Amino acid sequence: QKEVEQNSGPLSVPEGAIASLNCTYSDRVSQSFFWYRQYSGKSPELIMSIYSNGDKEDGRFTAQLNKASQYVSLLIRDSQPSDSATYLCAVETSGSRLTFGEGTQLTVNP
Amino acid sequence: KAGVTQTPRYLIKTRGQQVTLSCSPISGHRSVSWYQQTPGQGLQFLFEYFSETQRNKGNFPGRFSGRQFSNSRSEMNVSTLELGDSALYLCASSLELREQYFGPGTRLTVT
Numbered sequence: 001q002k003e004v005e006q007n008s009g010p011l012s013v014p015e016g017a018i019a020s021l022n023c024t025y026s027d028r029v030s031q032s033f034f035w036y037r038q039y040s041g042k043s044p045e046l047i048m049s050i051y052s053n054g055d056k057e058d059g060r061f062t063a064q065l066n067k068a069s070q071y072v073s074l075l076i077r078d079s080q081p082s083d084s085a086t087y088l089c090a091v092e093t094s095g096s097r098l099t100f101g102e103g104t105q106l107t108v109n110p
Numbered sequence: 111k112a113g114v115t116q117t118p119r120y121l122i123k124t125r126g127q128q129v130t131l132s133c134s135p136i137s138g139h140r141s142v143s144w145y146q147q148t149p150g151q152g153l154q155f156l157f158e159y160f161s162e163t164q165r166n167k168g169n170f171p172g173r174f175s176g177r178q179f180s181n182s183r184s185e186m187n188v189s190t191l192e193l194g195d196s197a198l199y200l201c202a203s204s205l206e207l208r209e210q211y212f213g214p215g216t217r218l219t220v221t
């Protein structure tokens with residue numbers, strides 16, 4: 001079992017729709033969870049961090065964490081073509097180490 | 111505040127050579143982590159330094175090494191390069207064990 005798994009892509013949504021990205025992790029002691037966005041040819045950009053169960057909202061982005069189910073998700077409301085990128089789920093395992101999922105490629109169609 | 115900087119941005123080396131990559135963290139950040147990104151393996155953790163000490167290490171061979179200086183700048187070295195070392199090498203800095211911010215990366219090609 002992979003340490004961090006993301007829903008297989010690619011994911012395609014129309015402009016203005018809600019994009020839902022999901023991630024599960026195996027290490028029950030993990031306390032910190034992150035979503036990064038990576039455009040083609042660029043480095044990952046941190047867009048959300050979440051540490052407690054529940055929802056955390058930042059603009060059009062909402063991160064959801066359920067530690068009991070070992071599940072973290074990212075919702076993007078009112079999706080824009082500029083949101084088209086690969087989204088990486090990262091879980092802090094073993095101190096300072098981030099373990100990444102394989103990423104979900106999102107395409108927002110105008 | 112300036113972001114994480116990495117030099118060089120692109121590098122072409124021959125098998126058997128060695129390479130040194132440099133990373134300057136965000137001002138005030140004392141933790142520097144290094145990651146390797148390849149299409150096949152994704153993003154993988156190499157090591158993390160804090161106050162000139164390696165605190166964490168990933169599952170990479172001993173050919174991969176690093177160090178951190180008193181000003182928090184970090185270098186990583188890869189010796190005896192192999193074709194499989196071709197990758198994007200990313201450096202990330204953080205204030206504490208929380209959000210990590212990535213630099214633009216160094217694209218290494220081994221021929």
